[in-house]
Structures are given as structure tokens and as C-alpha cells.
Amino acid sequence: MKLINWDEIKYSLQNLRQRKLRSFLTILSIMIGITSVFTLISFGLGIQDYVNTLATQAGTDKLFIMAKSIGAPGTDTSFYLTQDDIDFVEKINGVQEISGMYMKPAEISFRDKKKYNYLAGIDMDKIDFILEASGDLDIEVGKQLRKGDLGKVVLGHNYQIADKIFSRGIKVGDKVLVDSEQLEVVGFYEEVGNPADDANIYVTKEQYELIDPSGKGQYGYVMIRAASDVKPKALSESIQEKLGKHKGQEEGEEDFTVQTFEDAIQTFSTVITIINGILVLIALISLVVASVNIMNTMYTAVLERTKEIGIMKSVGARNSDILIIFIFESGLLGMIGGIIGVILGFLAASTGGSIAAAAGYSLLKPIFPWTLIFGCIFFAFMVGAGSGVMPAIRASKLKPVDSLRYE
Amino acid sequence: MISDYISLSVRSLLKRRLRTYLTMIGIFIGIAAVVSLIGLGEGLRVAITSQFGFLGTDVLSVQAANINFAGAPGQGAPNPLQEDLVDKINKINNVDRAFGRYIGSATIEFRDKQKIEFIVSIPGGEDRRIFERMMNLKTQDGRLLTDQDTRGALLGSNYHTGTTYGATFDRPINAGDKVLINDKQFTVVGILENKGSFIFDDAIMMNNDVMITEGIKADDGTVNIIGVKVKDVDQIEQTRLDIEKLLRKERDVKEGEEDFTVQTPQQALESLNSTLFAVQLFVTIIAVISLVVGGIGIMNTMYTAVLERTKEIGIMKSIGARNSTIFTLFFIESGMMGMIGGLIGIGLGMSFAYGLSYIAGLALGSDLIRASISIWLVLGALAFSFFFGTIFGVLPAIRASKLNPVDSLRGAK
Numbered sequence: 089m090k091l092i093n094w095d096e097i098k099y100s101l102q103n104l105r106q107r108k109l110r111s112f113l114t115i116l117s118i119m120i121g122i123t124s125v126f127t128l129i130s131f132g133l134g135i136q137d138y139v140n141t142l143a144t145q146a147g148t149d150k151l152f153i154m155a156k157s158i159g160a161p162g163t164d165t166s167f168y169l170t171q172d173d174i175d176f177v178e179k180i181n182g183v184q185e186i187s188g189m190y191m192k193p194a195e196i197s198f199r200d201k202k203k204y205n206y207l208a209g210i211d212m213d214k215i216d217f218i219l220e221a222s223g224d225l226d227i228e229v230g231k232q233l234r235k236g237d238l239g240k241v242v243l244g245h246n247y248q249i250a251d252k253i254f255s256r257g258i259k260v261g262d263k264v265l266v267d268s269e270q271l272e273v274v275g276f277y278e279e280v281g282n283p284a285d286d287a288n289i290y291v292t293k294e295q296y297e298l299i300d301p302s303g304k305g306q307y308g309y310v311m312i313r314a315a316s317d318v319k320p321k322a323l324s325e326s327i328q329e330k331l332g333k334h335k336g337q338e339e340g341e342e343d344f345t346v347q348t349f350e351d352a353i354q355t356f357s358t359v360i361t362i363i364n365g366i367l368v369l370i371a372l373i374s375l376v377v378a379s380v381n382i383m384n385t386m387y388t389a390v391l392e393r394t395k396e397i398g399i400m401k402s403v404g405a406r407n408s409d410i411l412i413i414f415i416f417e418s419g420l421l422g423m424i425g426g427i428i429g430v431i432l433g434f435l436a437a438s439t440g441g442s443i444a445a446a447a448g449y450s451l452l453k454p455i456f457p458w459t460l461i462f463g464c465i466f467f468a469f470m471v472g473a474g475s476g477v478m479p480a481i482r483a484s485k486l487k488p489v490d491s492l493r494y495e
Numbered sequence: 496m497i498s499d500y501i502s503l504s505v506r507s508l509l510k511r512r513l514r515t516y517l518t519m520i521g522i523f524i525g526i527a528a529v530v531s532l533i534g535l536g537e538g539l540r541v542a543i544t545s546q547f548g549f550l551g552t553d554v555l556s557v558q559a560a561n562i563n564f565a566g567a568p569g570q571g572a573p574n575p576l577q578e579d580l581v582d583k584i585n586k587i588n589n590v591d592r593a594f595g596r597y598i599g600s601a602t603i604e605f606r607d608k609q610k611i612e613f614i615v616s617i618p619g620g621e622d623r624r625i626f627e628r629m630m631n632l633k634t635q636d637g638r639l640l641t642d643q644d645t646r647g648a649l650l651g652s653n654y655h656t657g658t659t660y661g662a663t664f665d666r667p668i669n670a671g672d673k674v675l676i677n678d679k680q681f682t683v684v685g686i687l688e689n690k691g692s693f694i695f696d697d698a699i700m701m702n703n704d705v706m707i708t709e710g711i712k713a714d715d716g717t718v719n720i721i722g723v724k725v726k727d728v729d730q731i732e733q734t735r736l737d738i739e740k741l742l743r744k745e746r747d748v749k750e751g752e753e754d755f756t757v758q759t760p761q762q763a764l765e766s767l768n769s770t771l772f773a774v775q776l777f778v779t780i781i782a783v784i785s786l787v788v789g790g791i792g793i794m795n796t797m798y799t800a801v802l803e804r805t806k807e808i809g810i811m812k813s814i815g816a817r818n819s820t821i822f823t824l825f826f827i828e829s830g831m832m833g834m835i836g837g838l839i840g841i842g843l844g845m846s847f848a849y850g851l852s853y854i855a856g857l858a859l860g861s862d863l864i865r866a867s868i869s870i871w872l873v874l875g876a877l878a879f880s881f882f883f884g885t886i887f888g889v890l891p892a893i894r895a896s897k898l899n900p901v902d903s904l905r906g907a908k
Contacts, residue, residue, distance in 0.1 A: 109798055110795055110799065113791050113794055113795040113798070117788040117791040117792060120784060120787060120788050120791075121785075124784050128781075156611050167611070192573075193572070193573050194573045195573040195574055195754065200749070204560055204572075204573055204754070267574075302715075338607070338609075340609075341602075341604075341608070341609040343602065343611070367778070370528065370532070370778060370782050371781050373525070373528045373782065374525075374784045374787075374788045376785070377520075377521045377524050377525055377785045377788040377789045377792065378788050380517050380520050380521045380524070380792065381517075381521055381788065381791065381792040381795060383517055384514055384517040384518060384521075384792060384795065384796060385795060387513060387514065387517070388799050
């Protein structure tokens, strides 16, 4: 026997249509819940996806050493790695490439307006490696710096856009002051997707040492590429141990940490997942309420249709038939709500995504995999059917004689 | 009259008990969610902002601008404050005392165990008293610093009683113990009282000049923060403007393009507060969605009630009830459902929030997650749920009031 036949579907639809207002309100309530859950999850998945792409682009063979610090990177210069440390690490077995990065907050001024953003000093010998580790970042406009370039600067994407950082967009060839050094803009990087990184200032290592002589030879951040035949995780442990010994620091008391890119991204991605999970949980509360609404509607339906149930039973309907009819009907309520909810959620998330992109957070980009779409609709159906179980049981247990007599 | 309405409403609610319960469940889940989330959010906000523990309304702090939220106050600023500014600010009218302070980080080692922490300086001479009063510094063990303490340090309470020594050190650090700060030996002269703020309770403090002579702060003629105490609190805003004007001139920047901030502690907190508030608002909005769904439940139930009681309404009208009477009747009924649901929801939300903060307190050993539920939140939630009940009851009540008595008596649908 088929569980649900065409007659039952037709019957349910007809019933829902008969009490249009009530069905509409019930569907509305589940729709609201599904819309918010769908929107939040699509953003969460989008960020996950962004992070994963970043991880693949940057590659799994990268590691970094960071000097311990309190606060944001580059602001606390109490601890750092020296050129000697870097030379030492370079000789460790399994280290294929290594580059120390200079980084500090700097003042940039353009046409007498001042802003504060991060300044990075790059070793141009290693530029390909550094760009690869930054997720295949490329020059968008103009040209790249060359080794030993003085008086030249490459800026992040957002400097080109008027009213983003400066009221006028900067063009290749313009002059800017970085910590009162006059530099000529030679190029711009592509958009990274977050306002902090898209406001970075890049100069050669040589230029950086002129801007910040006291920071010469003091690296807060060192990037490493592992050779293809070693495991990055094992390499990070061996660097941690050997460099610690080299610097005369005991285990657990080093003033630096070594991490693989994968681990760092993993940590970040876990945090995002947890935050998104909490938001989705809060949004799920509205689905619980919606399910109570469905239950309410179905109880009322059972009450109203007592006589009908009596007639059906007296002409041979079994308890299980009645049960299925009512469960299916409430499942249908849920599913319709789910379908509309997914459509609305899609619209809401797309709109939200473009607003975020316009604000410079293009990393906040929702994605809509089929599993999410069908998952939400199926879930809505299950919520509906689940909330219909108790009213349906009541309906199925009605005594035919009593129901026929019911007024 | 009004009591008649209420007793009628209660009676009809009780008559269809199951439906009333289910409708109220919808409301109280929403209210419980909103109350507990706002309560926990408030608690977290209070916990975070109290970390700053600044005291006094007569204080201003001057800092060089930096990238937003980067690092400790005044640390790593591209264009730091020059030390000679302190004397110039001291000459401004209404300024009682101005003093420069250093903030940085350092390693602290005790019995072979080591940790990196904030290190802040305490000004010497007559400024010391003012600073100690400003920050309300008191020791629970040992004494405060004096000008003679060239190798002395003051530690926050976490080194003595809190979680810091537990996580890092073998035993609590007491006054009189020797520690290594950046590999140089210092004697701990005192342990501060607990301030409930990780910035203070984890901090290492030493004299201004010691930080320079021991090379913890570079001797480059700059300071991280200038603290200013004013004479007359009522004029603090004028003094703030005066200092801004001075700094604009000294640092050669135009108005509106300042690369520094002059703030009262309250103003500094406000910007942090507004960020936290935005987060809280977002979470609350998501929670309010469930209340809207609950409201729709009320509307649904009320429409059903109007339908079921069509005959009853017809009878009432035919013996003289006016449209407004019928409206009020249904209106009160739905408002009551909202309010009773709200009451239960507030109870549930409060127990959830307090329960969670209690469990978190036991599990994490910190009071960062704590509930702060004010009377205003409770009253607000109650008013809100009544309002919700009535709003969603308006349409069904209008329909009820407009029923034609003759048709209703005939039971026409």
C-alpha cells in the first residue's frame, strides 16, 4: 500500500484552502523562521567557503612564526625575531623558503588628510612566495615594486576608491606621505575583501628600514614554506623546539609561536562556526514557536472536523488512515512555509551580501548549495509533520459514534 | 465594567484551555529568549566595560591616534606624544596635574615559570598620590610603590589570588618575593586589591623612571598616555577643548583631522559600548523574530475564537452590545494572553539567564558570563508582550465587532 496517495494530497490541499486565513497565518509563522535560519546559515557557509578557498590558495605547506605580543599585531614591539633567528631557522631541515615581514601601524597622508593603517615591508626576493601565502594576491593596477625600490609604494585596493579611505581616490603616479616620507604610488593590489587588509600600505624592505630605522632587523612575523617531503605540523614543532633552544628559552617560555597556516585558519574557522551556530540556534527558537502554532492550528482543525472524522470512520476509514491524513496535512503546512521561507531567505541573504560588499566586506558573501535549500524545505516539512503528530493521534482515536453526535 | 470584561475574557480563555496554553507557549518562548539574551548581553557588557575600572569624572586622558582597537592605549602609535607636552598641558588653565605614562609589555618570571603581560608605569613625586587616588590603588598585601623603589614592582591581584598564578606559576606570588621582569630582578613590594578587571589584575606596575632606566621603555622622549586631572569638574569640557587646541598647534594638524584623542574615561568607554550595543541589538532582533511568530499565533487563535463565537457575538449584539463593546472584549482577551505569556516568559528567561551564569561561573571560574536583569527589562518585557498580544488581536477584534447581528445569529460563515 502506498503511504500517501493522490486523494489524500487533494483532500489536504482542499482543507487548507477552506480555512484560508488560518492556513495563511500558520504558513506565515513557519516561513519567518525558515527565512531567518536560511539567511544565517547561507552567510555562515559563505564565510566557511571563503576561509577554505583562502586555505587552498595559500597552500598547506606554509607556516609562520609570530613574536608574542599583547594587542593587535605590530603594535607591541617588545618581542621580535632577528635576522640571526631567521638565518638559523632557514638552516633547519625541511625549511624550503623563509621571509621575515616588517609590519607596523603608520601614518599615511594624501592631500593633507591623514589616516592610520598598517605598513608592511616586503623582501622583494621572496615576493612570489609572500603573494602565494596571501592567497594569490595580485597587482590590480600599475606595477609591482622591485627589489631595492626607494620612494615607491604599492597600496591596498581601497585607496583607489573615492570616499573609502581618502575623499579622493588615489591614482598611480600620485604622491603620498608615509610617516612623513614622500613616496610615489606605483600600483594597487586586488581586493582582499575586508577593509583592514584593503587599506594596507606596502613598501620594500629597504624603504621600510628608512621609515622605521629603530625597527631594522626586528621582525614580528616570519613566513616559511615547508619542503614537499616534510609534514608542516611536524616541522612547526621542530622549529619551535630548535629556535627556542637557539634563543636560550625553555620549553613553554618562548617569546614566539610557530603555527601552520592550516591550523591558524582552522582556529579562525572554528570561531566563525561557533558564532554562526549560536545565531542559528537563536533563530531556531522562532521555528519552535512556529511548530507550536502548527500544533494549535491542527488541534483546532481536529475539533472542527470531528463530525467529518466520524463520517470517514463510519464508512470504513481506519485509525491509521486518519492519522496519516492529519500528519500529512500539517507537514504540508510546514513545507509550503519552508518553500516560501527559502525564497525569501535567498532574497534577504543576497541583498545583505551586496550591502556588505558595498561596505567593503566582500568576504561576507552568502552561498546557497542545493543541500541547504532542500535541507531547509525538508526540515520545514518535518517540523510541520512533527507538530501534527499529537493532534493527529487525537483525531485517529476519536470514537465514530461520539464524533457523529458532536455539535 | 472593566472587571466584567476581564472575567468574561478569562472565562472564554479557560473554556478552550488547550488552545490558550499553546498560544501562550508561543509567546512565552519568545519573551524568555528575549529576556535571557538581553540579560546575559547586559551582564557581558557590564563585565567588559568594568574591565577598564577607571575612576573619577575629573580626569582626561590624551593619546596619539592609532588604528582602531589596535593594542593597548597609546601603544604603537605612528606619531607618539612628545614628553614636553606634559609641561605645556600643565600650564593650561584649570589643569591640576598632568603626567605622562608608559604602557608596554614585558615577561615576568617567577620560579622558572614565565609569562608575558602588560606593564604600566606609575608617575613619581607629587603626581604619585594623585594617580593612586585616580585609579583607586590599594594593596591587599605589602605596600604601594615609593620614589625609592628602583627595583620594586607592584603586581595585580591575579598573581596572588587569581587565575594567573594558577595557569602559569607554581605558587601565588606574595609581597617580598623576587621576580624577573625582562630578565632583571625586581622585588614585589605589594599586591593590589582585586579590581575585577583583567587589565589591572594581570598588570605589572613600576615607577616611570625605572621603566626607562631598565630599558623596558625606549628612552626616546615620548609617552604613551598623558593623564590630566582638572581642578573644576564643571569646566572639564572647556579644558578638553583647550588641550585639543594646544595639541593641534604642537602637532601641526587642522581641526577635524586630529591624530590624537582627548577623552574622559566615560567618552572612551562610550565608543566600546556602542560596538557592544550593536552586537546585542542584532542578537535581540533575531530573538524578537520568535516573538513575532508567537504574535501570529495569537492572531490565529483569536480569528478562530471569533469564528467559533459568532453566535455568541450575535446574541450579545441583539441584546444591545455595541461594536465597541465586542471589540474591547476580544482586545482584552488577546492582550491578556500576551501578558500572561509574557509573565511566564520573564520567569523562565530569568531562571535560564541566572542558571546559565551560575553554571558558567562554576565551569569557567570567571564572572564574565553573568546575568544582569534590571527592573526596566522586566517591566519592558511585560509591557511589550501585552502590546504584542493586543496588536495581533486588533484585526480579529475588528472583525468580531463588525459582525452583522442577524447573520451571526443565523450562524452564517
